[in-house]
Amino acid sequence: MSDARARILADVRAALRRTEPLPPSVARGLEQRVAAPQANVQPAVDGDVVERFVAKMTAVNGLVTRLPDRSGISAALEAHCERHHVPTDIVVAPDPALDDIAWSNRFSIERRAARGEDRLSVTGAYAGIAETGTLVLLSGPESPTSLNFLPDDHVVVLDARRVVRHIEDAWATLRSERRTMPRTVNLITGPSKTGDIEQKIHEGAHGPRRLHVLLIG
Amino acid sequence: MSGPAPRSRDFERRAYVEIHNPNLQEAMGLAKQGFVGKRASAVAAVPEWEQLRAAGREIKEHTLAHLDWYLERFEAKVRENGGHVHWASTAEEACRIVVDLCRAAGARRVTKGKSMVAEEIGLNEALADAGLERVETDLGEYIIQLADEPPSHIIAPAVHKTKDQVSDLFHRHHRQYGLTERQTEGPALVAEAREVLREKFLTADVGITGANFLVAETGSTVIVTNEGNGDLTNTLPRVHIVTAGIEKVIPTLDDTATILRLLARSATGQEMSVYTTFSTGPRRASDLDGPSEMHVVLIDNGRSQMLGNEFHHMLRCIRCGACMNHCPVYTAVGGHTYGWVYVGPMGSVLTPLMIGIEDSGHLPNACTMNGRCAEVCPMQIPLPDLLRVHRERQHASRLDAPRARMMLRAWAFLARRPALYRRVVDLGARALAMLGRRRGRLRWLPLAGGWTGSRDLPAPQGETFTRAWRAGRRPR
Ligand code: SF4
Numbered sequence: 115m116s117d118a119r120a121r122i123l124a125d126v127r128a129a130l131r132r133t134e135p136l137p138p139s140v141a142r143g144l145e146q147r148v149a150a151p152q153a154n155v156q157p158a159v160d161g162d163v164v165e166r167f168v169a170k171m172t173a174v175n176g177l178v179t180r181l182p183d184r185s186g187i188s189a190a191l192e193a194h195c196e197r198h199h200v201p202t203d204i205v206v207a208p209d210p211a212l213d214d215i216a217w218s219n220r221f222s223i224e225r226r227a228a229r230g231e232d233r234l235s236v237t238g239a240y241a242g243i244a245e246t247g248t249l250v251l252l253s254g255p256e257s258p259t260s261l262n263f264l265p266d267d268h269v270v271v272l273d274a275r276r277v278v279r280h281i282e283d284a285w286a287t288l289r290s291e292r293r294t295m296p297r298t299v300n301l302i303t304g305p306s307k308t309g310d311i312e313q314k315i316h317e318g319a320h321g322p323r324r325l326h327v328l329l330i331g
Numbered sequence: 332m333s334g335p336a337p338r339s340r341d342f343e344r345r346a347y348v349e350i351h352n353p354n355l356q357e358a359m360g361l362a363k364q365g366f367v368g369k370r371a372s373a374v375a376a377v378p379e380w381e382q383l384r385a386a387g388r389e390i391k392e393h394t395l396a397h398l399d400w401y402l403e404r405f406e407a408k409v410r411e412n413g414g415h416v417h418w419a420s421t422a423e424e425a426c427r428i429v430v431d432l433c434r435a436a437g438a439r440r441v442t443k444g445k446s447m448v449a450e451e452i453g454l455n456e457a458l459a460d461a462g463l464e465r466v467e468t469d470l471g472e473y474i475i476q477l478a479d480e481p482p483s484h485i486i487a488p489a490v491h492k493t494k495d496q497v498s499d500l501f502h503r504h505h506r507q508y509g510l511t512e513r514q515t516e517g518p519a520l521v522a523e524a525r526e527v528l529r530e531k532f533l534t535a536d537v538g539i540t541g542a543n544f545l546v547a548e549t550g551s552t553v554i555v556t557n558e559g560n561g562d563l564t565n566t567l568p569r570v571h572i573v574t575a576g577i578e579k580v581i582p583t584l585d586d587t588a589t590i591l592r593l594l595a596r597s598a599t600g601q602e603m604s605v606y607t608t609f610s611t612g613p614r615r616a617s618d619l620d621g622p623s624e625m626h627v628v629l630i631d632n633g634r635s636q637m638l639g640n641e642f643h644h645m646l647r648c649i650r651c652g653a654c655m656n657h658c659p660v661y662t663a664v665g666g667h668t669y670g671w672v673y674v675g676p677m678g679s680v681l682t683p684l685m686i687g688i689e690d691s692g693h694l695p696n697a698c699t700m701n702g703r704c705a706e707v708c709p710m711q712i713p714l715p716d717l718l719r720v721h722r723e724r725q726h727a728s729r730l731d732a733p734r735a736r737m738m739l740r741a742w743a744f745l746a747r748r749p750a751l752y753r754r755v756v757d758l759g760a761r762a763l764a765m766l767g768r769r770r771g772r773l774r775w776l777p778l779a780g781g782w783t784g785s786r787d788l789p790a791p792q793g794e795t796f797t798r799a800w801r802a803g804r805r806p807r
Binding site: 125 | 358361362365366377378379382383385386389390396397398399400401402403404412417418419420424468469470471474487488489490492493494497517518520521522524525528529530532533547548549550551557558559560562563565566567577582583584585586588589591592599601602603604605606607608609610611612613614615617618619620621629631635636637638639643
């Protein structure tokens with residue numbers, strides 16, 4: 115253990131009028147607070163969560179296309195490439211959940227992490243949050259994080275049944291479905307933007323210029 | 332304490348210069364309108380705002396009251412996930428740790444996300460001294476790196492620059508990449524920076540970010556950005572280093588949700604910033620990307636000394652910038668006038684604690700006590716009260732201005748003698764009323780030339796409040 119560590123902890127304790135670590139009885143209470151987290155006050159989110167998600171994501175200039183089922187994914191992507199003049203060499207996350215997409219033969223597809231020159235990526239999403247129109251993306255062998263940031267266009271396939279009401283609901287789902295946190299959890303609310311030049315908002319600062327959610331179901 | 336050399340003694344002269352600087356005034360005018368209006372509508376849209384503020388305060392107070400336990404819990408979780416935790420008491424220690432980690436990684440190029448604590452400890456100078464190429468990746472930070480200036484706002488570091496000044500900077504510095512045309516439009520400038528920085532992201536050896544939160548539940552460090560620069564910084568290089576003050580720890584992911592609701596609305600008027608990212612340890616064995624090493628440097632640098640007294644309130648600060656956006660002094664004189672890393676009301680509280688009141692005596696006095704900062708502070712920090720504590724300490728240790736001391740002594744003498752006080756005030760009011768009889772206001776006053784230099788004093792109507800009160804003419 116380093117000197118600095120001991121010194122900082124001693125200084126913190128001295129400031130809190132203690133010399134020792136917390137007594138076990140108090141520490142147990144804290145451990146409980148951390149092990150069984152409780153939501154604090156939450157803003158009311160009324161009505162249909164999927165509609166709210168769509169409205170919020172659209173309000174921050176995210177594109178949303180609702181599809182009744184997964185058979186429409188390829189056509190929706192073709193339309194995207196045409197409208198925004200994006201080449202059809204695309205990178206698709208090596209996610210087994212995306213294996214079933216029947217791609218049109220116009221696309222040339224690679225399944226891997228992103229490289230600097232990639233123009234468009236397609237990934238899945240772990241969840242959507244209705245409160246703020248936010249996507250939850252987890253890193254893993256099937257969903258490399260670089261795909262969320264390097265390409266100009268990021269297309270996300272989201273199952274409407276995965277849209278939850280509040281941020282805390284996404285955490286609850288994550289805790290119940292996974293044993294540990296993945297290396298990276300990205301909460302993404304719209305395309306990349308900056309206000310650093312005279313406070314005017316410009317999109318496509320470093321991350322994707324366009325974020326397009328294909329909402330299934 | 333240490334970090335970058337302070338220039339806060341120069342406040343008065345600097346303020347005078349900046350008030351007459353047309354570029355600064357133009358840039359600050361735009362900023363003020365933008366920030367204040369956007370925050371107001373974002374806050375008005377949340378009926379639960381005051382409850383959220385109370386909850387945010389409660390979370391931080393709870394954590395600070397058990398800070399040692401939460402720091403150790405956080406550390407254990409980072410280690411469990413394969414990350415490393417380093418502790419630094421001082422700015423020098425923190426810089427040494429980061430530089431050593433960069434050296435051990437054989438690094439040459441280091442990308443950096445925006446981090447106020449990195450500014451506070453003087454990390455930029457330390458990296459330069461170690462011969463490392465540092466690339467700021469937040470657009471605002473990148474602009475001021477090119478200009479070789481410190482940040483002038485904690486979330487919008489280049490807020491003092493006009494678009495024209497940015498055009499000039501890019502034109503001058505981007506020639507070396509073959510970009511010779513002078514761009515003048517916002518989108519073209521953003522696109523140019525994106526192009527130049529893309530190459531740096533892809534070739535950096537180490538990425539350094541700050542942290543908005545450290546989560547004890549999971550051992551995650553959290554960054555909040557709009558550009559995505561922080562994410563390219565913490566995903567692409569082989570080594571990710573996080574610099575964070577020890578007050579950043581909070582208990583759970585649910586607690587981050589509460590404070591996130593306060594942060595973006597207060598900072599930029601957004602409901603959520605575009606990217607909120609939780610990093611937990613290095614990449615996992617089968618991951619296809621992400622850093623192979625992750626280090627968190629926990630920095631005290633004076634924080635533990637604030638914990639046991641009235642300044643502990645300041646440790647709740649989430650660096651949203653709302654207090655400065657609403658401060659009449661800050662928006663008039665700009666961030667550089669403050670002469671150190673932290674600016675505006677929060678800076679005037681923090682700077683004297685970090686560099687000493689001897690070097691920063693003007694700051695707690697550069698305040699009109701209008702209270703706006705405390706009203707808008709999402710963490711309910713009583714900023715004017717804390718400034719007053721500084722002033723009191725200054726007075727007690729005879730560090731305030733001699734003339735102010737003299738006036739205060741005279742006032743105290745009178746205030747303890749009510750009969751005399753009334754007579755003197757009465758006399759004063761009549762004299763002023765007579766002096767200002769013709770115009771109804773005064774253009775000059777003895778001993779207050781500074782005040783009347785830029786505005787008139789309305790002349791009193793010849794009677795004091797106490798006298799009117801006694802005569803029974805009470806306001807209803
Ligand atoms: S003092 Fe309050 S308003 Fe100012 S930056 Fe900190 S949290 Fe924001």
